[in-house]
Amino acid sequence: MAKLAVIGFSAGGIPLAQQLLAALPTAYPLPVVLVTHLPPTAGSGLLPLFQSVSRLPVKLAFDKQAIAAGNVYIAPPDYHLLVERNGHFALSVDPPVKSVRPSVDVFLQSAAEVYEKHLIAVILSGANSDGADGMARVRATGGVTIVLDPLQAEFRIMPDAVIEATDVDYVASLDEIISLLLAVQDHP
Known part of the structure; x- marks a missing residue:
């Protein structure tokens, strides 16, 4: 059964x-x-944006926090977010990867090592190739890889890079991605 979804x-x-x-x-x-x-100056600005639409609790991830089902966690600004083997988050101030921190690649690579086939990873829109290496790692460890159809992305560099980097499981519309995530409830 899937145990973690990453977007x-x-x-x-x-x-x-x-x-x-x-x-x-x-x-x-x-x-x-x-x-x-x-x-780095963004603070927790995304929190209210996501809290206003989510029926699940939305919170900023913090160091050594236990990852619990039924919660939405946001990687905090200016830190790389990682997963430890004990199911807790870790924060890192290692240098930016592909000019960004937090890095989608860093999180996905970390989560892939811990969750392997129990990980669902989704890439949406973006203007750089961050996420491509991480998705390749998710795929290599048996996780499910889902990418927004680049034709539906406002900025298609990120989804295109992922599709080029690895043989993804699904290239899907947003509605299809939602259906795939909801299917976890009925068909783990």
Whole structure:
């Protein structure tokens, strides 16, 4: 059974992520992690944007926090977010990867090592290739890889890079991505 869902995005991804979160029911069985590029000065600005549409509790991830089902976690600005083997988050101030921190690649690679085939990873819109290497790692460890159809992305560099980097399981519309995430409830 899937045990973690990750949604990575950058430019153009916030409204897509909002629609996706709005579709998840209060009894959603997985923790959901949102990783997006934020300037260090962003603070917790995304929190109210996602809290206003989500039926699940939305919070900023913090160091050593236990990852719990039925919650949405946002990677905090200016830190790489990772997963430890004990199911807790870790924050890192390692240098930016592909000019960004938090990095979608860093989180996906970390989560792939811990969750392997129990990970669902989604990439939405973005203006750089962050996420491509991480999705390749998710695929290599047996996780499910889902990418927004680049024709539906406001900025298609990120989804195109993922499709070029690995043989993804699904290239899908936003509605199809929502259906795939909701199917976890009925068909783990």
